[in-house]
Amino acid sequence: MADTFSRRRLFVGTGLAAASGLAGTTPAAAAEEFDVVVVGAGAAGMTAALTAAKRGLSCVVVEKAPVFGGSAARSGAGIWIPCNPVLAAAGVRDDPQQAARYLAAVVGDAVPAARQNAFLSNGPAMISFVMANSPLRFRWMEGYSDYYPELPGGMPNGRSIEPDMFDGNLLGPELARLNPPYIPTPPGLVVFSADYKWLNLAAVNPKGVAVSAACLARGTEAAFKGQKPLTMGQSLAGALRAGLLSANVPVWLNTPLLDLHSEGGRVTGVVVSRGGTETLVRARRGVIVGSGGFEHNASMRAQYQQQPIGTDWTVGASSNTGDGIRAGARAGAALALMDDAWWGPAIPLPDEPWFCLAERTLPGGLIVNTAGQRFVNEAAPYSDVVHTMYQRGHTAAWLVFDQHYRNKYLFKDVLPTLPFPDSWYSSGAAVKSWTIDGLATAMGVPQNALRGTVSRFNGFARSGDDTDFRRGDSAYDHYYTDPGVFPDSCLAPLWLAPYYALKIVPGDLGTKGGLVTDARARVLRQDGSVIPGLYAAGNASAAVMGRSYAGAGSTIGPAMTFGYIAANDI
Numbered sequence: 001m002a003d004t005f006s007r008r009r010l011f012v013g014t015g016l017a018a019a020s021g022l023a024g025t026t027p028a029a030a031a032e033e034f035d036v037v038v039v040g041a042g043a044a045g046m047t048a049a050l051t052a053a054k055r056g057l058s059c060v061v062v063e064k065a066p067v068f069g070g071s072a073a074r075s076g077a078g079i080w081i082p083c084n085p086v087l088a089a090a091g092v093r094d095d096p097q098q099a100a101r102y103l104a105a106v107v108g109d110a111v112p113a114a115r116q117n118a119f120l121s122n123g124p125a126m127i128s129f130v131m132a133n134s135p136l137r138f139r140w141m142e143g144y145s146d147y148y149p150e151l152p153g154g155m156p157n158g159r160s161i162e163p164d165m166f167d168g169n170l171l172g173p174e175l176a177r178l179n180p181p182y183i184p185t186p187p188g189l190v191v192f193s194a195d196y197k198w199l200n201l202a203a204v205n206p207k208g209v210a211v212s213a214a215c216l217a218r219g220t221e222a223a224f225k226g227q228k229p230l231t232m233g234q235s236l237a238g239a240l241r242a243g244l245l246s247a248n249v250p251v252w253l254n255t256p257l258l259d260l261h262s263e264g265g266r267v268t269g270v271v272v273s274r275g276g277t278e279t280l281v282r283a284r285r286g287v288i289v290g291s292g293g294f295e296h297n298a299s300m301r302a303q304y305q306q307q308p309i310g311t312d313w314t315v316g317a318s319s320n321t322g323d324g325i326r327a328g329a330r331a332g333a334a335l336a337l338m339d340d341a342w343w344g345p346a347i348p349l350p351d352e353p354w355f356c357l358a359e360r361t362l363p364g365g366l367i368v369n370t371a372g373q374r375f376v377n378e379a380a381p382y383s384d385v386v387h388t389m390y391q392r393g394h395t396a397a398w399l400v401f402d403q404h405y406r407n408k409y410l411f412k413d414v415l416p417t418l419p420f421p422d423s424w425y426s427s428g429a430a431v432k433s434w435t436i437d438g439l440a441t442a443m444g445v446p447q448n449a450l451r452g453t454v455s456r457f458n459g460f461a462r463s464g465d466d467t468d469f470r471r472g473d474s475a476y477d478h479y480y481t482d483p484g485v486f487p488d489s490c491l492a493p494l495w496l497a498p499y500y501a502l503k504i505v506p507g508d509l510g511t512k513g514g515l516v517t518d519a520r521a522r523v524l525r526q527d528g529s530v531i532p533g534l535y536a537a538g539n540a541s542a543a544v545m546g547r548s549y550a551g552a553g554s555t556i557g558p559a560m561t562f563g564y565i566a567a568n569d570i
Contacts, residue, residue, distance in 0.1 A: 031269070031279070031280040031281065031282050032060075032279070032280075032281050032282065033269075033281070033282040033283075033284065034057075034058045034059055034060045034281065034282070034283060034284070035052070035057035035058045035059060035283070035284045035285045036048075036049070036052040036057050036058070036059040036060075036283055036285050036286060036287075036288065036567065036570055037059075037060055037062065037269060037270050037281050037282075037283040037286075037287045037288070038052070038059060038060070038061045038062070038287075038288045038290060039061075039062055039257050039270060039287065039288070039289045039290060039291045039323075039324050039540075040061070040062075040063060040064075040070060040289070040290035040291035040292060040324065040538070040540070041061050041063035041065075041068035041069065041070065041241075041251050041253070042069060042070025042071060042072045042073075042237070042290060042292060042317075042538060042559070043070070043072035043236060043237070043240065043538065043556050043559050043560050043563070044290035044537035044538030044539075044540075044559035044560060044562065044563040045061055045063075045070075045288070045290030045291070045537075045538070045563060046061065046068075046237070046240040046241060046243075046244060046251075046563075047126065047130060047240065047537075047559075047560040047563040047564050047567075048288045048290060048535075048537060048563035048564065048566050048567040049061045049244055049249050049251075049288075049567070050129075050130065050133055050134060050240065050243045050244055050247060050249070050567075051129065051563070051564050051567035051568060052288075052567040052570065053244070053247040053248070053249045054129075054133050054247065055567065055568070057285060057567075057570075059249050060249070060250050060251075060252060060281065061244070061249060061250070061251040061252065062252050062255040062257065062270065062272050062274075062281065063251060063252065063253050063254075063255060064254075064255065064256035064257065064291070064319045064323065065179065065253065065254075065317065065318075065319040066177070066253050066254050067177050067178060067179040067180075067253065068174075068177055068178065068179065068237065068241055068251055068253065069178055069179035069233065069234075069237030069238075069241070069317075070179060070237075070292055070317045070319070070320070071292060071315075071316045071317040071320065071509070071510050071539070072233050072236055072237050072556055072559070073178060073179035073180070073181065073233045073234060073236070073237035073238075073317075074179060074180070074181055074182040074233055074315065074316075074317060075182065075232065075233040075236075075509070075555075075556065076162070076183075076193040076196070076232050076233065076552075077162050077163050077193065077232045077233040077235065077236040077553075077556060078141060078144070078160045078161070078162050078193055078551075078552035078553030078556065079127075079138070079160065079161050079162065079553040079556050079557045079560070080159060080160050080550055080551040080552060080553035080554045080556075080557040081123035081124065081126070081127060081159070081161070081553075081557045081561065082094050082096070082098075082099030082102075082103075082120060082123070082124075082159050083095065083096055083099055083120070083123075083124050084123060084124045084127045084159075084161065085124060085127055085128050085131075086127060086138040086139070086140055086161045087140060087159060087161065090140040090142070092140060092157070092159070094155065094159060096120060096121075097153075098153040099120055099153060099159075100116070100117065100120055100153070101152045101153035102146065102148075102151055102152060102153030102154050102155075102550065103116050103119075103120060103153075103550055104116065105148070105151040105152050105153065105154075106147075106148055106151060106545070106548045106549075106550045107544070107545060107546040107548055107550075108546065108548075110546030110547055110548075111543075111544055111545070111546045112518075112519070114518070114519040115517070115518065115519050115544050116544060117519070118519035118520070118562075118565060119544050119557075119558050119561050119562070122561050122564060122565050123557060123558075123561045125564075126560055126561045126564040127161075129564060130240070130243070130560070133243055133246075133247070134239050134240055134242060134243025134246070135166060135167075135170060135239045135242050135243070136163060136166070136235070136236065136239035136240060136243065137163070137164040137166075137239075138161045138162065138163055138164055139161060139162055139163075139164050139192065139194070140158075140160075140161050141158055141160040141161060141162050141193060141194045141552065142157065142158065142194065143157055143158060143194075143479070144158040144160050144194065144479060144551075144552050145157065145158050145474075145475045145476040145478075145479055145551070146158060146159060146476070146550060146551040147381040147476050147549055147550060147551050147552075147554075148381070148474070148476070148548075148550075149474065149475045149476055150474060150475075156475035156476075158551065158552070159551055160551050160552040160553045161553070162192060162193045162194065162231075162232065162553075163231065163232065163233075163235035163236045163239065164231075164235065165190055165218070165222070165229050165230065165231055165235060166229075166230045166231075166234075166235040166238050166239045166242075167222075167227040167228060167229065167230070168227075168228035168229070168230045168234075168238055169226070169227060169228050170238075170242050171238055171241060171242055171245070172245075174241055174245065175228065175238070177253060178234060178237060178238055178241070179237065179317060181232065181233060181234055182233075182315050182355075183413075185231065185232075188216065188219045188220070188223070189215040189216055189218070189219045190215055190218035190219045190222055190229045190231060191215050191231060191232075192231050192232065193231075193232050193552075195211050195214075195215055196357075196358070197358065197479065197480055198210075198211035198212075199211060199212060199215070199410060200358045200362070200409055200410045200480070201408075201409065201482055202410070203407075203408055203409070203410075203415075203416045204408045204409075204482060204484055205482065205483065205484055236556070252272075252274060254274075254275075255272045255273065255274045256272060256273050256323060257270055257271075257272055257291060257323045257324060257327055258270075258271040258272055258273055258278065258327075259271045259327050259330065260287060260327045260328070260330070260331050260534065261280055261282070262331060262533075265532065266532040266533040267283070267286060267287050267331060267531060267532065267533035267534040268282060268283055268284075268533055269281050269282040269283045269287065270283070270287055270327075283533065285533075285570045286532075286533040286534065286535060286570045287533060287534055287535065288521075288535040288536070288537065288563065288566045288567065288570065289324040289327070289328060289515065289523075289534070289535065289536040289537075289540045289541075290324075290536070290537050290538045290540060290559070290563055291320075291323055291324030291325075291538075291540045292316070292317060292319070292320035292324070292510065292538060292539045292540060293316060293320050293322065293325075293341075293510045293511030293512065293513075293514065293539035293540065294320065294321060294322025294325055294511050294513075294514075295311065295314040295316040295320050295341065295508060295510050295511045296311045296314065296316065296317075296318055296319070296320050296321050297311070297320075297321040297322045298310060298311050300321075300322050300325075300326075300338075301511075304338035304339055304513065305338070305339050305340075305341070305511075306339065306390050308395055308505075308506075309506070312348065312353065313346050313348060313353045313505050313506065313507040313508065314341075314353070314507060314508045314509070314510065315346075315352070315353060315355050315507065315508070315509060316508070316509060316510035316511075316539075317510075320510060320511075320539070322511075324514075324515075324536070324540040325513075325514045325515060325540055328514075328515040328523055328531075328534065328536065328540070329515075331523075331531055331534065332525050332526075332531060333515045333516065333523045333524065333525065333531060333534070334515070334516040334524055334525055334526045335513065335514065335515065335516065335542070336513060336514075336516045336542035337512055337513035337514070337542045337543060337546070337547070338511075338513035338514070339513065340511070340512050340513055340543075340547055341508040341509075341510065341511045341512055341513075342383060342508050342509040342510050342511075342512050342539075342549070342555055343382065343383045343385070343386030343387060343506060343507070343508050344356065344357075344382035344383065344385070344386060344507050344508060344509060345360055345367070345382060345385050345386060345389075345397075345399075345504045345505075345506070345507060346504070346505050346506070346507020346508075347359075347399070347412075347429055347502050347503060347504065347505075348427075348429055348503055348505050349412075349423075349424060349427070349429050350423045350424070350426075350427040350429065351423075353505070353507050354412050355382075355507055355509065356382070356399070356504070357382065357480060358409070358410075358480035359399065359409075359411055359412070360378045360379070360385070360399055360504075361378060361379040361477070361479075361480040361481055361490065362405065362409050362480060362481060362482060363405075363461070363481055363482050363485045363488075363489060363490055363491050363492030364401050364402060364404055364405035364408075364461075364492040364493070364494060365378065365399055365400065365401035365405055365494075366378060366399075366400055366401075366453070366454070366457050366494075367385075367397050367398065367399050367400070367504060368397065368398050368400060368445065368450065368453055369392075369394040369396070369397050370394070370396050370397070370444065370445055371445065371446065371449055372440060372443075372445035372446050372447075372448075372449030372450035372452075372453055373449055373453050374453055374457065374468060374469060375388065375389075375392055375394050375397075376388045376389070376392075376394075376469060377466070377469040377470060377471045377477070378399075378469075378471060379471050379472070379474075379476075379477035379478075379480075379481070379490050380471075380474075380476075380477070381476065381549055383548070383549045384549075386506045386507070386508070387547075389504075389506050390506060395505065395506055396503075396505070397503075397504040397505075398443050398445070398501040398502065398503060398504060399501065399502045399503075399504050400439070400450075400454070400494070400499065400500070400501045401494065401499070401500055402494040402495060402496045402497065402498075402499050402500070403496040403497060403498055403499075403500075404492075404494070404495065404496040405492075405494070405500075406500065407496075408482070409482075420500075424502070428503070429502060429503050430500065430501070430502045430503075431443055431500070431501050432498050432499070432500050432501075433498060433499055434497045434498045434499070435497065435499070436450055436451050436454055436494075436499055437450075437451060438499075439499045439500075439501055442501070443501050454494055456468070457491075457493070457494070458493035458494060458495070460491055461488075461491035461492050461493040462493060463487070464486070464487030464488035464491060465488070466488075466490075466491060471490050471491065472488045472489070472490035472491060477490050478490060509555060510539050510555065511539060512539060512542070512543040512545070512555075513542055513543075514536065514539060514540045514541045514542050514543075515536040515540060515541050515542065516541075516542050517535070517536050517537075517541045517542070517562070518530070519565075520535075520565060520566075520569045521535045521536060521537055521541070521562045521563075521565045521566035521569060522534070522535055522566075522569070523535060523536050523541075535566035535569070535570060536562075536566070537558075537559055537560075537561075537562035537563040537565075537566055538555075538558075538559035538562070538563065539555070539559070541562065543555075543558065544558045544562070545558065
């Protein structure tokens with residue numbers, strides 16, 4: 001039976017509008033119609049829309065936020081796709097069988113083999129497609145290891161790629177509507193994700209100095225040419241948006257999804273709020289949901305995820321409140337992996353959380369729990385560190401290091417030797433003392449325990465062998481470390497006062513649970529049947545990586561690939 005603007009639909013839409021602060025919307029505007037409606041202007045949604053448009057389908061993208069790009073625009077924009085043409089052009093030897101063995105070893109039986117194979121077989125074609133139909137270009141992130149390179153098919157030198165520089169001038173006035181980055185690039189520099197490792201080491205390593213100079217040279221060249229250079233997530237989102245502009249695909253900002261619209265058991269459109277009016281947008285071929293996860297929805301996190309949890313420790317886009325996931329569930333979709341996320345240790349700084357990459361891995365630092373004891377390999381893949389925090393009940397932890405560490409390495413955006421901001425201390429995110437015992441007191445952990453832990457760790461550092469947690473055994477462990485430290489670049493003793501500790505909490509890049517989809521990105525019901533007309537990609541769908549993380553870009557690579565798959569299937 002047709003489900004056009006029934007009383008039930010209007011009731012649901014009005015209720016959602018009220019929950020979103022949109023209670024003043026006017027109901028039942030005249031419907032607009034396209035072949036395809038895409039929900040969300042992130043990497044998944046824009047790739048899907050570009051693909052649909054190039055197939056000759058009329059398409060619109062509806063985006064809740066006043067900006068486009070979502071979490072992808074905020075990110076470093078690594079993209080993990082084996083056997084892609086960028087790797088081949090760089091001379092990287094990979095093969096589909098090797099990649100399939102590796103992904104299967106990482107994911108296990110958490111995700112059907114058909115979905116894994118769909119990702120692997122379509123990913124390279126997706127990269128070729130976006131390069132042919134947008135200004136987006138890529139670079140190999142040489143040396144950024146797969147996260148488990150010791151597994152069958154793993155590659156220690158890495159499969160990840162990232163966007164090359166994109167000139168923001170090509171966006172015209174749309175540049176002002178690009179979601180800002182999580183980590184702003186210093187003025188005058190052009191910095192790629194692969195540079196970040198070496199910029200941390202610029203005070204102690206000649207290559208760090210050379211990379212810093214290269215970043216400055218790129219910035220100088222761009223300024224001379226009158227360019228507005230964008231890299232990382234800004235380049236990815238900006239170049240995809242430029243592709244949509246060329247393909248005449250409209251992107252409606254400030255247009256939140258209120259609900260899906262169905263007729264005769266098939267999803268045939270969406271109900272959105274547009275300009276204060278509740279509007280039906282019909283989709284002749286179907287709807288592709290790429291609206292992101294639910295990391296900023298406190299009630300959903302409390303319902304599905306472990307405690308402690310909240311919305312203050314995530315770095316995902318603030319507009320990600322699970323709208324597409326909830327709408328899909330109301331349409332009968334099955335959900336999976338809702339308890340999981342793209343986790344990573346975070347420092348709860350007073351302005352925003354800081355997602356720790358290099359800081360927890362550099363030699364001379366260790367992580368302890370509230371008992372003053374180590375409990376994890378600090379250099380392990382960031383998602384694994386937080387999984388361990390939850391599994392062992394150590395969700396309150398500290399990153400401990402000394403002045404020798406501070407003298408050598410960049411920490412967030414604080415240059416070596418410079419003091420941390422006073423607000424870090426006044427907020428309780430950081431403590432400092434001239435003795436280990438004094439530091440333990442400030443942290444609220446037993447003095448004897450912390451003293452013993454540091455002493456034992458120092459012994460491992462001098463021998464180069466962490467017999468407790470095997471830090472340094474994996475090639476991945478060494479990516480962010482200091483090659484000038486011996487005998488193991490992951491390990492250095494703490495010996496120079498004062499000593500520091502910063503709080504560590506279970507942060508994330510976004511949630512990874514959502515609508516269950518098949519190898520064609522079609523949304524499935526609990527019984528495994530397909531919901532006709534409904535597709536999903538990105539963090540609105542349950543991740544093809546399952547509960548693991550194959551390498552840098554395991555969020556964006558699959559998001560773009562399944563957006564591409566959906567638009568080719570619809």
